[in-house]
Amino acid sequence: MNPFEDAIHAGLPLEGVEIIDMHAHLGPYYNMHIPASGAGDMVRVMDRCGIRRTVVSANVGWDTDIVLGNDMMLQAAAAHPGRLYGACMVNGNHPELSRDELERCFARPEVLIVKIHPWGTGCRLDDRRMKGIYEFASKRGLFVLVHTWYDGDPFGSQDLFAATARDYPQARWIMGHSGGPCGSRRAVELAAAVPNIFLDTTLSMCPARQIEFFVKEVGPERILFGTDNPFIDPRPQIGRVGLADIPLAAKIDIFGANARRHLAF
């Protein structure tokens, strides 16, 4: 008996579970039309499907200006307290500015995690200019969300990601997109080998049985719910987790209990 099944098929917000979206964005982006990209739009869509909290980084942050992106993030979090939280965007091409941004953003309690987009910035995870960022995250025991895309990403492959997580064991590392649609097998191998790695559910090309595979291989405790909202609408991910063939307790973990265990919202 799946208590979420009827609600999902009826299009009703899920009850009895706190849903926390750990991987989301904010605002427009240059190569796509995003109909619901504003903070208010995002909260409205969250309400449709029962997502209580979302951690956001602004889309403009990784290709252009991290300061502008972080400003947008801070404004959104301030405008929607208790609903939107911040991921501070950093860029290894601007190491001093990134350190300044970390100090500025983490002075605000609604900023919870660090976001790195190696593909967008073109700065490899093992670039020595990243060191200050990693030291900041390690010292505070922060979650660091990294965009990963299996072997096709020379800047942030899964293996580069895992090596960085190994080098900085005090931080907690979220393998964004779990390495992409072809990255599932490598993702669970690396998560099994490196205890401070977390997987996330964020994908547009959602392989059949991927959630079941992750739970079977690494257990539910290190799988975090993520959506890519508003790049990708968050509503598909509700069905993907809520209708997965896994125990109810695992769904509750993935939807939000895992994030809640580690973060003070």
Next chain:
Amino acid sequence: MDRLEYFDCNCSVGRVGRPLLLDIPDAAGLKGEMAAAGVGRALVYHTVARYGDPVLGNALLMKEIAGHPGLDPVWVILPPQTGEMPAPDKLVEDLRRGGVKAARMYPGRSRHGFSLADWCAGGVLEALGAAGIPLMLETESVTWDEVFAVLDRHRGLPVIMTECSYRHDRFLYPLLGRFETLHVEMSRFLGAGVIEDLVGRFGSRPLLFGTNMPVYTGTAAVSMLTYADIDRRDKEAIAGGNLRRLLGEAGS
């Protein structure tokens, strides 16, 4: 409220050489994925027809889905000039005799190696249009200029674009504004708010429920639709009514 009745326009059977994760090769496996998502009926092509040989794959499809109610065949076709497929009129006759609901084409040098232009595929496109048999094109195997040309030259031909992603709105919207024969399959059409936005501009008519099962899970497309902020009638149309109408099925 009753659950939506899903008629999925984008499913497959057959082994894939490079699976995203699991290889679910047969009709029974597909039916299992459909059941998990609550999908009762699907248009199905064979992976061998797409990645191997269309003629062989189409024959394998008919064997594989025989005895599986709820799975309707889609053939992968080629232009006739090389003799691998019959002349257009005969091809349409074969499609009808086999109960084939739609045809897929994969043009371009890196796919099946032919052109969609009239000098190559015009005859078969004309025949499909005259018979009202929808043509399915995968977004990655055609350019949007080619899609425009097909829609413009073959006004009666229903075209279903599969695998449209959240990056395609700026191509799609101008075409949707000009051609009522254009349809969008939604397995990857997952941009935030896009269903509400598209329905608000063009109505629900262009949208067709699709999942790409068993490569993808069907559960994502299901909740994209159930949670959409649109009328129930529009959800029913997208879930299956539009496709049934396109296929000329009574009562749709």
